[in-house]
Amino acid sequence: MQSYADNDYPTDHKPDWKVISGLWPYLAEFRGRVVLALALLVLAKLATVATPVALKYIVDYLDQNRGADMLLWIPLVLVVGYGSLRFGATLFSELRDAVFARVAERAMRRVSLRIFEHLHQRELGFHLDRKTGGLARDIERGTNGISFLLRFTLFNIVPTILEILLVAGILLVVFNVGYVLAILVAVVVYVVFSIRITEWRTKFVREANARDNQSNSRAIDSLLNYETVKYFNNERYEAQLYDQNLDDWEQARLKNRLSLATLNAGQALIIGVAMIVIMAMAVGEVASGEITLGDFTMINAYLLQLFIPLNALGFVYREIRQALVNVERLFKLLGDEPAIQDAAGATELVVASAEVQFDHIHFAYRPDRPILQDVNFSIPAGHTVAVVGASGAGKSTLARLLFRFYDVDQGSIRIDGQDIRQVTQASLRSVIGVVPQDTVLFNDTLYRNLAYGNPAASEEQVHRAARMAHLEDFIHSLPDGYATKVGERGLKLSGGEKQRVAIARVILKNPPLLILDEATSSLDSLSEQAILGALKEVSQQRTTLVIAHRLSTIRDANTILVMDGGRIVESGSHNELLAAGGHYAHLWEQQHRSEDNSQLSQ
Numbered sequence: 131m132q133s134y135a136d137n138d139y140p141t142d143h144k145p146d147w148k149v150i151s152g153l154w155p156y157l158a159e160f161r162g163r164v165v166l167a168l169a170l171l172v173l174a175k176l177a178t179v180a181t182p183v184a185l186k187y188i189v190d191y192l193d194q195n196r197g198a199d200m201l202l203w204i205p206l207v208l209v210v211g212y213g214s215l216r217f218g219a220t221l222f223s224e225l226r227d228a229v230f231a232r233v234a235e236r237a238m239r240r241v242s243l244r245i246f247e248h249l250h251q252r253e254l255g256f257h258l259d260r261k262t263g264g265l266a267r268d269i270e271r272g273t274n275g276i277s278f279l280l281r282f283t284l285f286n287i288v289p290t291i292l293e294i295l296l297v298a299g300i301l302l303v304v305f306n307v308g309y310v311l312a313i314l315v316a317v318v319v320y321v322v323f324s325i326r327i328t329e330w331r332t333k334f335v336r337e338a339n340a341r342d343n344q345s346n347s348r349a350i351d352s353l354l355n356y357e358t359v360k361y362f363n364n365e366r367y368e369a370q371l372y373d374q375n376l377d378d379w380e381q382a383r384l385k386n387r388l389s390l391a392t393l394n395a396g397q398a399l400i401i402g403v404a405m406i407v408i409m410a411m412a413v414g415e416v417a418s419g420e421i422t423l424g425d426f427t428m429i430n431a432y433l434l435q436l437f438i439p440l441n442a443l444g445f446v447y448r449e450i451r452q453a454l455v456n457v458e459r460l461f462k463l464l465g466d467e468p469a470i471q472d473a474a475g476a477t478e479l480v481v482a483s484a485e486v487q488f489d490h491i492h493f494a495y496r497p498d499r500p501i502l503q504d505v506n507f508s509i510p511a512g513h514t515v516a517v518v519g520a521s522g523a524g525k526s527t528l529a530r531l532l533f534r535f536y537d538v539d540q541g542s543i544r545i546d547g548q549d550i551r552q553v554t555q556a557s558l559r560s561v562i563g564v565v566p567q568d569t570v571l572f573n574d575t576l577y578r579n580l581a582y583g584n585p586a587a588s589e590e591q592v593h594r595a596a597r598m599a600h601l602e603d604f605i606h607s608l609p610d611g612y613a614t615k616v617g618e619r620g621l622k623l624s625g626g627e628k629q630r631v632a633i634a635r636v637i638l639k640n641p642p643l644l645i646l647d648e649a650t651s652s653l654d655s656l657s658e659q660a661i662l663g664a665l666k667e668v669s670q671q672r673t674t675l676v677i678a679h680r681l682s683t684i685r686d687a688n689t690i691l692v693m694d695g696g697r698i699v700e701s702g703s704h705n706e707l708l709a710a711g712g713h714y715a716h717l718w719e720q721q722h723r724s725e726d727n728s729q730l731s732q
């Protein structure tokens with residue numbers, strides 16, 4: 131199994147530079163802005179490169195006219211020009227950022243939305259397999275990666291190269307080729323050194339990040355298990371485990387720091403040596419009168435200026451590599467096709483009487499473990515069919531297949547004669563109401579959770595549904611009433627309360643077809659009886675598939691199917707099945723005995 135840590139920093143993976151081409155659509159959306167930003171970039175660089183030239187003229191003028199009658203306004207104008215150029219360089223690059231910000235932010239927004247929609251398109255199987263934490267990190271890193279790539283390749287690498295070329299051009303025109311060569315050699319050595327050391331350092335950075343994730347996950351897992359820790363008095367043990375992780379983290383961060391120091395020191399050394407060599411060349415030429423003092427100042431200014439963007443090069447290079455990998459993962463995620471899709475030319479499901487037919491279906495979640503075998507039954511319009519059977523027999527699977535969370539392997543499921551694979555998923559799902567076996571709620575108010583069944587419903591309708599699901603008393607007992615927050619996944623409600631919310635939602639949705647999967651299993655017998663009454667009312671005139679463990683709740687069903695090991699082993703009405711004296715009669719006998727016993731003991 132891949133651990134969290136490996137998952138998080140896949141830097142070993144060679145980045146695929148082709149990913150960059152996937153970014154074009156995001157740039158193309160704002161062509162005008164991109165061009166404007168590039169124009170501002172060129173202006174900023176021109177101003178940067180011109181600044182040392184202005185400095186040269188100031189120094190030369192002052193130097194050559196020292197002691198003589200100097201026209202003070204000339205150097206003053208030059209100084210103003212010098213200052214303006216410096217300001218211009220910053221102004222243009224800030225403007226460029228401002229202009230480009232919209233492009234990068236919009237790209238992040240577009241990608242986030244695309245991913246979100248794509249994830250909702252994916253089949254249930256994908257979501258059962260995913261690791262939410264890891265997926266969320268992939269998405270976050272991927273979207274950040276896109277923004278980083280857009281901003282840094284365009285506005286760090288390209289401009290740095292542009293600046294080096296401009297400076298080399300000026301040096302070539304003003305001085306001789308010796309300076310250009312010296313600077314180019316320095317730049318090449320600097321770049322090669324930075325990239326090499328950065329690659330060497332990557333493992334320390336990765337290690338530090340992995341340890342960071344690890345200790346974080348450890349702390350979070352421990353806090354999530356707060357109650358369990360208390361049950362076993364294991365605070366000290368937890369602290370020790372956490373501290374071990376922290377120890378690893380400390381070591382990794384230390385190595386990271388030291389290697390960063392090596393990088394910085396090495397870079398400074400290269401700059402220092404380059405400075406010495408080039409300035410020494412210039413000293414000789416000033417002494418022999420070949421170049422002026424102003425030229426000397428200019429070279430110095432160029433050297434200082436040139437290495438500033440290069441300083442960040444190691445960081446930018448590493449981040450770009452990482453961003454490429456992250457974006458590639460994101461694009462790959464987007465490229466995966468959902469396993470359940472609307473067929474080409476799928477039509478809308480037309481429901482007349484809502485008759486459901488399971489026609490000799492076979493199904494397996496995994497090829498090596500068949501679940502349903504030759505299941506064949508139909509639910510006539512307006513009838514209720516109940517499915518009973520041992521845990522794991524495949525009852526909920528029937529419901530998932532009808533809802534088309536999965537496609538059957540053989541046979542077909544039809545509603546009013548239409549194969550559910552030939553109609554759109556949206557039209558299919560709009561006619562089915564499900565009360566699932568485990569209800570999970572949104573971390574929102576009770577009212578919003580109820581209204582989810584039909585966001586267009588009026589307050590009156592929502593309250594009516596709550597009443598029908600016997601939630602009114604409970605809601606009135608809450609200090610915040612309908613505005614009560616239900617907590618993450620609805621954990622602040624009891625199991626029975628959640629089930630009643632699920633029932634109210636389905637009442638609001640008001641579909642012609644109902645699936646009740648153990649809809650009342652978490653209720654006490656009194657509430658159960660009351661709700662069964664309500665459910666009966668709702669399921670009247672509707673085609674209903676009921677799944678239940680407690681046989682007393684389904685004895686009125688038109689037909690009862692008994693499932694065992696993925697097959698239907700018996701079917702008939704309650705009385706027929708009792709009379710047959712088979713599986714069902716046996717189950718009924720058993721449940722009755724235990725119910726009698728529990729009543730006696732009360």
Ligand SMILES: Nc1ncnc2c1ncn2[C@@H]1O[C@H](COP(=O)(O)OP(=O)(O)OP(=O)(O)O)[C@@H](O)[C@H]1O
Nearest residue numbers: 258495496501520521522523524525526527528567
């Ligand atoms: N996504 C899945 N991947 C693989 N196997 C699964 C998956 N979902 C369910 N199963 C298996 O399929 C079998 C049938 O599951 P199902 O949920 O239909 O049982 P059930 O009859 O509803 O049981 P219960 O009464 O406990 O709810 C079980 O053995 C279960 O382990």
Ligand SMILES: [Mg+2]
Nearest residue numbers: 525526527567
């Ligand atoms: Mg089930």
